[in-house]
Amino acid sequence: DIQMTQSPSSLSASVGDRVTITCRAxxxxxxxxxxxxxxxxxxxxxxxxxxxxxxxxxxxxxxxSGSGTDFTLTIGSLQPEDFATYYCxxxxxxxxxxxxxxxVEIK
Amino acid sequence: xxxxxxxxxxxxxPGRSLRLSCGGxxxxxxxxxxxxxxxxxxxxxxxxxxxxxDGSEKYYAGAVKGRFTISRDNPKNTLYLQMNSLRTExxxxxYCARDRIYPPTKxxxxxxxxxxxxLVTVSS
Numbered sequence: 001d002i003q004m005t006q007s008p009s010s011l012s013a014s015v016g017d018r019v020t021i022t023c024r025a026x027x028x029x030x031x032x033x034x035x036x037x038x039x040x041x042x043x044x045x046x047x048x049x050x051x052x053x054x055x056x057x058x059x060x061x062x063x064x065s066g067s068g069t070d071f072t073l074t075i076g077s078l079q080p081e082d083f084a085t086y087y088c089x090x091x092x093x094x095x096x097x098x099x100x101x102x103x104v105e106i107k
Numbered sequence: 108x109x110x111x112x113x114x115x116x117x118x119x120x121p122g123r124s125l126r127l128s129c130g131g132x133x134x135x136x137x138x139x140x141x142x143x144x145x146x147x148x149x150x151x152x153x154x155x156x157x158x159x160x161d162g163s164e165k166y167y168a169g170a171v172k173g174r175f176t177i178s179r180d181n182p183k184n185t186l187y188l189q190m191n192s193l194r195t196e197x198x199x200x201x202y203c204a205r206d207r208i209y210p211p212t213k214x215x216x217x218x219x220x221x222x223x224x225x226l227v228t229v230s231s
Contacts, residue, residue, distance in 0.1 A: 036218075044152065046218055056219075089152070095169065096216050
């Protein structure tokens with residue numbers, strides 16, 4: 001199975017900050033990488049697929065990049081509604097696997 | 108408006124069975140692969156199973172293979188997860204989720220939309 005490792009596991013940031021989260025795959029996954037946002041007590045929300053393509057309705061302050069084994073999610077100008085846990089997930093091969101999550105907290 | 112509604116969760120003893128259902132509305136259910144993803148209390152997301160739009164392809168996580176069965180009834184717009192030989196470690200919120208259409212693959216794995224989840228607790 002492909003292992004997905006996210007860093008950091010948590011971070012503190014202020015409103016207006018630009019935040020970057022990293023995801024690394026244990027083997028090359030081309031661009032078969034998705035990102036999700038989850039707020040406490042809520043279902044996940046799909047943000048990005050294909051490493052950099054936004055899902056429908058996702059604001060452009062979210063952006064993704066990377067290919068192969070190393071990927072990043074960037075949130076430009078953090079707003080109160082962006083404080084959440086973010087997960088990456090590979091879909092290059094089954095079983096699908098998720099990263100451990102990055103919790104973005106208010107500083 | 109697209110909507111996924113899970114049901115069937117509850118408290119069950121170890122070794123027993125449970126069947127989850129997920130009804131889809133607001134989209135052409137029969138055109139999309141569907142997934143089950145779970146989340147143990149306080150833990151991260153864990154993919155469980157996928158079924159292609161026509162039911163011809165299915166894949167499972169190693170932790171549930173041989174115990175869980177995913178199926179669908181397209182005329183009823185419903186996805187199922189039959190869970191047998193339940194263990195305490197199967198305790199989780201179970202989400203159903205819709206894939207994207209991405210031909211020619213039948214099971215792209217690109218999760219686009221999620222239900223609100225149904226809680227399964229396995230305890231004696």
